[in-house]
Amino acid sequence: MRFLLISLVFAIGALFIFFAFSTETESPAVSPSETASLSMPAPGAPPEPEMEKPETPAAEMNVINPAVQTGETLIVQFNKEPRSAILNGKTIAVFPYQNDFRAIVPIPLGTKTGTSSIAAEFANGGHFEKTIAVKSGKAKTIVLPPPPKLGMTDKQIVQNLATVNQVVRKTVEEAADITRFNEPFGLPLYDNRKISSAFGEVRQTGSERITHLGVDFDNPKGRMVAAINAGLVKSAYLDPIYGNTVIVDHGRGVYSLYMHMNTMKVKDGDIVKKGTILGTVGDTGLASAPHLHLSIKINGVSVDPIQFVSAFR
Numbered sequence: 056m057r058f059l060l061i062s063l064v065f066a067i068g069a070l071f072i073f074f075a076f077s078t079e080t081e082s083p084a085v086s087p088s089e090t091a092s093l094s095m096p097a098p099g100a101p102p103e104p105e106m107e108k109p110e111t112p113a114a115e116m117n118v119i120n121p122a123v124q125t126g127e128t129l130i131v132q133f134n135k136e137p138r139s140a141i142l143n144g145k146t147i148a149v150f151p152y153q154n155d156f157r158a159i160v161p162i163p164l165g166t167k168t169g170t171s172s173i174a175a176e177f178a179n180g181g182h183f184e185k186t187i188a189v190k191s192g193k194a195k196t197i198v199l200p201p202p203p204k205l206g207m208t209d210k211q212i213v214q215n216l217a218t219v220n221q222v223v224r225k226t227v228e229e230a231a232d233i234t235r236f237n238e239p240f241g242l243p244l245y246d247n248r249k250i251s252s253a254f255g256e257v258r259q260t261g262s263e264r265i266t267h268l269g270v271d272f273d274n275p276k277g278r279m280v281a282a283i284n285a286g287l288v289k290s291a292y293l294d295p296i297y298g299n300t301v302i303v304d305h306g307r308g309v310y311s312l313y314m315h316m317n318t319m320k321v322k323d324g325d326i327v328k329k330g331t332i333l334g335t336v337g338d339t340g341l342a343s344a345p346h347l348h349l350s351i352k353i354n355g356v357s358v359d360p361i362q363f364v365s366a367f368r
C-alpha cells in the first residue's frame with residue numbers, strides 16, 4: 056500500500072513535469088489579427104517606412120601581418136577605399152585589388168624597431184588605428200671569399216656592386232600607377248624548396264660585408280624560370296655581376312628581379328603573365344654554382360621575396 060502511494064506520487068510528479076516542460080517549449084498561440092494589432096502605431100506616432108534601407112557594410116581595415124620584421128612587407132587590406140592611410144605620419148598608397156583595396160608597405164632592413172601605428176580614414180567618417188610591432192629581422196653572417204673566376208678583390212667587388220646597383224635602382228625607381236597583376240604572387244621555379252642563401256644574409260667577403268638582398272634557389276642549370284606574376288619586362292640584359300638579368304614591373308612600385316640566368320627568353324617591353332618563362336637557371340655573372348637569385352623591390356626597397364609572396368594573398 057505504502058509502495059503504491061509512493062509510485063502514485065512519482066507518477067503525478069512526472070506528469071506535472073511533462074506538462075510544465077511542454078508548455079514552456081510551446082510557442083504562444085497568437086492569431087494573425089492579434090499580431091497586426093500589436094504592431095499598430097500608437098496614435099500620433101510617425102508612420103514606419105515601408106522598407107528598410109539596404110545596409111551598407113561598415114568600412115574595415117585589416118592588417119594581415121601586424122607583427123613584421125625589418126626586411127619584410129606589411130600588407131593591409133581595406134573593404135572600401137580609404138580617404139587616407141598613414142603609417143608613422145607618412146601617406147601610404149592604396150590600390151584596388153580583386154574585390155577590395157590593398158596597401159603594400161616595405162619595411163627596409165635597418166628600420167628602427169619598436170611599435171608604429173597605421174591609421175586609415177574613410178569618407179563616411181570611419182577611423183581605424185592599429186599598432187604595428189616592428190622587430191629586427193635575424194641575419195646570419197657567412198664567410199664567402201670572392202669567387203676566383205671573377206678575378207676581383209673584395210674591394211673591387213664592392214666597387215662594382217655600387218656601379219651595377221645604380222643601374223638596378225634606376226630601372227625600378229618608377230612606381231607605375233596601375234596594377235598589372237590580379238592574383239597572388241607565386242615562386243619562380245618548379246622546385247623552390249632548396250634555398251642556398253636566404254634574404255638578409257650577410258656575406259663576409261674579405262674585409263667587406265655584403266648583405267644579400269634576395270633569395271637564392273639552388274637549381275640545376277637549364278631549369279625554367281617563370282614570372283612570379285603578370286607584368287611588363289622593364290629590362291632584360293647582361294650585367295657584369297648579376298649575369299643575365301630580367302626585371303619585371305608588376306605596377307604599384309612592385310618589381311621582381313631574376314639573376315644569373317643561363318639564357319633569357321624575353322626582351323624589354325614584353326608583357327608577361329604569371330608563369331611565363333623568362334629564361335633558364337644558370338651561373339652567369341658573380342656566381343659560384345648554378346642558382347636563381349630572385350629579388351623583390353617595392354618602391355625601391357628590397358624585401359624578403361618568400362615572406363612577401365606568402366603574405367600577399
Ligand SMILES: [Zn+2]
Pocket residue numbers: 252267269270271347348349
Ligand atoms: Zn643571390
